[in-house]
Amino acid sequence: MNDRTSGPERAEREELARLLPAPAERDLPPGRHLHHKDTLMRLIDQDGDRASARPRLLRPAVLLPAAGLALGGVLLTTLAATGQGSAPAPSATGTGSPRGAAVLLDRIASVAAKKDEQNVTDDQFVYVRTLQTENHGTFGGPVKLTKPREREVWMSQQAAPVIDVGLIHEDGSYYPIEVGVPDGEPAVGYPAGLSRPTYTWLASLPTDPDALLRRLTTEITRDQDQRDTPAEDRDQAQDTFDTIGELLRETVMPPKTAAAFYKAAAKIPGVTVDPDAVDAADRHGIGVARDNARTGDRTTWIFNSTTLEYLGERSYLIRDTSMGKKGTLINKSAVLERAVVNALREKPSTGKSTTT
DSSP: OOOOOHHHHHHHHHHHHHSSSOOOTSOHHHHHHHHHHHHHHHHHHHEEEEESOOOSSSSOOOOOOOOOHHHHHHHHHSSOOOOOOOOOOSSSSOSOOOOHHHHHHHEEEEHHHHHHOOOOOTTOEEEEEEEEEOOOOTSSOOOBBOOOOOEEEEEEEESSOBBBBEEEEEEEEEEEOSSSTTTTOOOOOOBTTTBBBHHHHHHSSSHHHHHHHHHHHHHHHHHHHHHHHOOOGGGGHHHHHHHHHHHHHHHHOHHHHHHHHHHHTTTSSSSEEEEEEEEOOOOOOEEEEEEEETTTTEEEEEEEEEOOOOEEEEEESOOOOOTTTTOOOOEEEEEHHHEEEETTTEEETTTEEEOO
């Protein structure tokens, strides 16, 4: 590691180093902890070398009112199976200065921007295969976790309003995703947008982070107004973080759009670094986290600490609540595969549709 950083940059780097906790032997071998720490410090040091050539990433944050994606609600409520699982205590907490999170997100954005663009047509589907552990307990009550299980989702890429949004495959069964069909009323489909984010719609979003945040403000506010979300239930910064996280997890995203989202996330106040986070597939990585002070939980986006590829997400309690004790796992996911396919039930690994 070189030592060409300025005084303020060096101070921030040293502050982050001090904040990194000592490894807990039962959760994280010292070698792995040092690997993640060294990765993060190397990223910050590399960013310091370029500081004189560009402005700092961390600018005054734009606060956004937001509601969770309708897609996320569909995926979480379509299936009603329940289960119970153990919730290991987190091995590390969100830490470091905002500068550390901004540096990490900038590096992740650089990796995302180098991916290849895709040509996605209206008659295709985005396929995402995940491993998920979810809370199926009653609202506000004790957490009841499902066992880790695979889920496959196919989402329509039609720009025009559609009723048949897609398909879920879980526990050996297929479940259609249908929207806009209230009882006794004419069917009304969903167009492409924040509630149904197609590849083409995502590609139409601004790639300047500030312009993207302004666009999200409009989209999310409209979504909340349509749902009559009370003002007291609108947490501007947290809902922005959650909305971006759902988009990153549940879609195939154009490279420039993904990079813009990561840079926009760096502007959200309270975003920190989790030096070691584990996804639902037990893959260790480096995390970008934010605490929800209102609900008492932390959500972390998890990335491969070497390649900075997105791995998954986890959420757990950071204080005792009606849902459980501090450290209780709320949900955890791992993205195993994602692609664009030509038909429902088509597997990207085989290029064929299945009938079972």
